[in-house]
Amino acid sequence: MEYELFYWPTIQGRGEFVRLALEEAGAAYVDVARKRNGTAAMMAVLEAETTPSFAPPFLKAGQLTIGQTANILMFLGARHGLAPRAEAGRLWAHQLQLTIADLVSEVHDTHHPIGTTLYYDEQKKEAKRRAKDFIAHRIPKYFNYFEGVLGARGFMLGSRLSTVDLSIFQVMEGLRYAFPNAMLRLEPHYPALVALHAKVALRPNIAAYLASKRRIPFNENGIFRRYPELDPA
Amino acid sequence: MEYELFYWPTIQGRGEFVRLALEEAGAAYVDVARKRNGTAAMMAVLEAETTPSFAPPFLKAGQLTIGQTANILMFLGARHGLAPRAEAGRLWAHQLQLTIADLVSEVHDTHHPIGTTLYYDEQKKEAKRRAKDFIAHRIPKYFNYFEGVLGARGFMLGSRLSTVDLSIFQVMEGLRYAFPNAMLRLEPHYPALVALHAKVALRPNIAAYLASKRRIPFNENGIFRRYPELDPA
Numbered sequence: 001m002e003y004e005l006f007y008w009p010t011i012q013g014r015g016e017f018v019r020l021a022l023e024e025a026g027a028a029y030v031d032v033a034r035k036r037n038g039t040a041a042m043m044a045v046l047e048a049e050t051t052p053s054f055a056p057p058f059l060k061a062g063q064l065t066i067g068q069t070a071n072i073l074m075f076l077g078a079r080h081g082l083a084p085r086a087e088a089g090r091l092w093a094h095q096l097q098l099t100i101a102d103l104v105s106e107v108h109d110t111h112h113p114i115g116t117t118l119y120y121d122e123q124k125k126e127a128k129r130r131a132k133d134f135i136a137h138r139i140p141k142y143f144n145y146f147e148g149v150l151g152a153r154g155f156m157l158g159s160r161l162s163t164v165d166l167s168i169f170q171v172m173e174g175l176r177y178a179f180p181n182a183m184l185r186l187e188p189h190y191p192a193l194v195a196l197h198a199k200v201a202l203r204p205n206i207a208a209y210l211a212s213k214r215r216i217p218f219n220e221n222g223i224f225r226r227y228p229e230l231d232p233a
Numbered sequence: 234m235e236y237e238l239f240y241w242p243t244i245q246g247r248g249e250f251v252r253l254a255l256e257e258a259g260a261a262y263v264d265v266a267r268k269r270n271g272t273a274a275m276m277a278v279l280e281a282e283t284t285p286s287f288a289p290p291f292l293k294a295g296q297l298t299i300g301q302t303a304n305i306l307m308f309l310g311a312r313h314g315l316a317p318r319a320e321a322g323r324l325w326a327h328q329l330q331l332t333i334a335d336l337v338s339e340v341h342d343t344h345h346p347i348g349t350t351l352y353y354d355e356q357k358k359e360a361k362r363r364a365k366d367f368i369a370h371r372i373p374k375y376f377n378y379f380e381g382v383l384g385a386r387g388f389m390l391g392s393r394l395s396t397v398d399l400s401i402f403q404v405m406e407g408l409r410y411a412f413p414n415a416m417l418r419l420e421p422h423y424p425a426l427v428a429l430h431a432k433v434a435l436r437p438n439i440a441a442y443l444a445s446k447r448r449i450p451f452n453e454n455g456i457f458r459r460y461p462e463l464d465p466a
Binding site for chain 2: 087
């Protein structure tokens, strides 16, 4: 069975967390809006579903259509050995995944603190204030938490890679792109997270993916955006 | 077994979504910070856990400690007949629960668009802009979606009550408290959601809970806050 991933075709965004899981698993999938027929067709599929999503990404897996990034990752994790099997481990993995989702939403709001219906330029002043708070308080709060969970273990859940590690990798990638100055200052305090990022990047399937054209470069339409005024030296 | 719920003792907040599920299920639970020993002890428990939460609420269920509101509800839903049993239904229920969680985060940011480390008065101007956008665009977008899912079915997932219905009830309650003027204008467009809210309120366990002292009144420390300047007539 070939998965069908539905997500905006020109950005990494939330879809990237799903792409990384599919790539690590070596799963057969088509990135529908990129490979086949674009955004308009994706939205038509979305609206025709009996379990419609509020927004992309969503994944078709045979008869199932699954929305919400963390929900998709829970599903893929169970299918592809990227999550624990026992209940306690599954719940813990998903709890961490949801905490990453919260962080990602906060990243988005650094450039859109007022609303998604307004352009960045219409909320730049507010974005500067929010980004300053995000760098000073929120990144450290999340990173302290994740660094504490990871500790001396090899991966976030212990000895085996999971979707959580792939998502931590993507968060580090994204924050380095969006806030390079802040990350230069912050990273020395989080050696375990830095090491985890490096380890994920070297996994054969991930390394091949990152070097491929399937990996869309970061840009200023996605969640992680580089606006120099939000990341002072 | 008696559940232990850990949440801030003076607000409904995200903990209320868990309380409603426990109450509907008739489950035995203690609201630890309220009944036993306050916030400081709660935070000590949080930090001592092997699966620590980023923030309350978290739930202790025997050997398990579970964080993230939607994750807790997925667990309780499966245990207490408040979620479908089959995989497709479970994923769909959780997808809706996560979409409600996204809405709740946006409600929070109407009064804290810049950061949680600042007081409301320090971001009131930005809050006015964000609340205006939230009322004009975001409530309708979410409500259109949920109204479409609910349609002519009795409950969000079909013929049986689930945690999703309890959470929709709480969102309606909260939005009526925080934005009474906006809701007066909006509600006529969402008759199914209004009817669902009324139906949930009449369920015996929920009605008893709402009339009890266990239900903390809304206030301006929680997620749903009534600031008249954010809800013009």
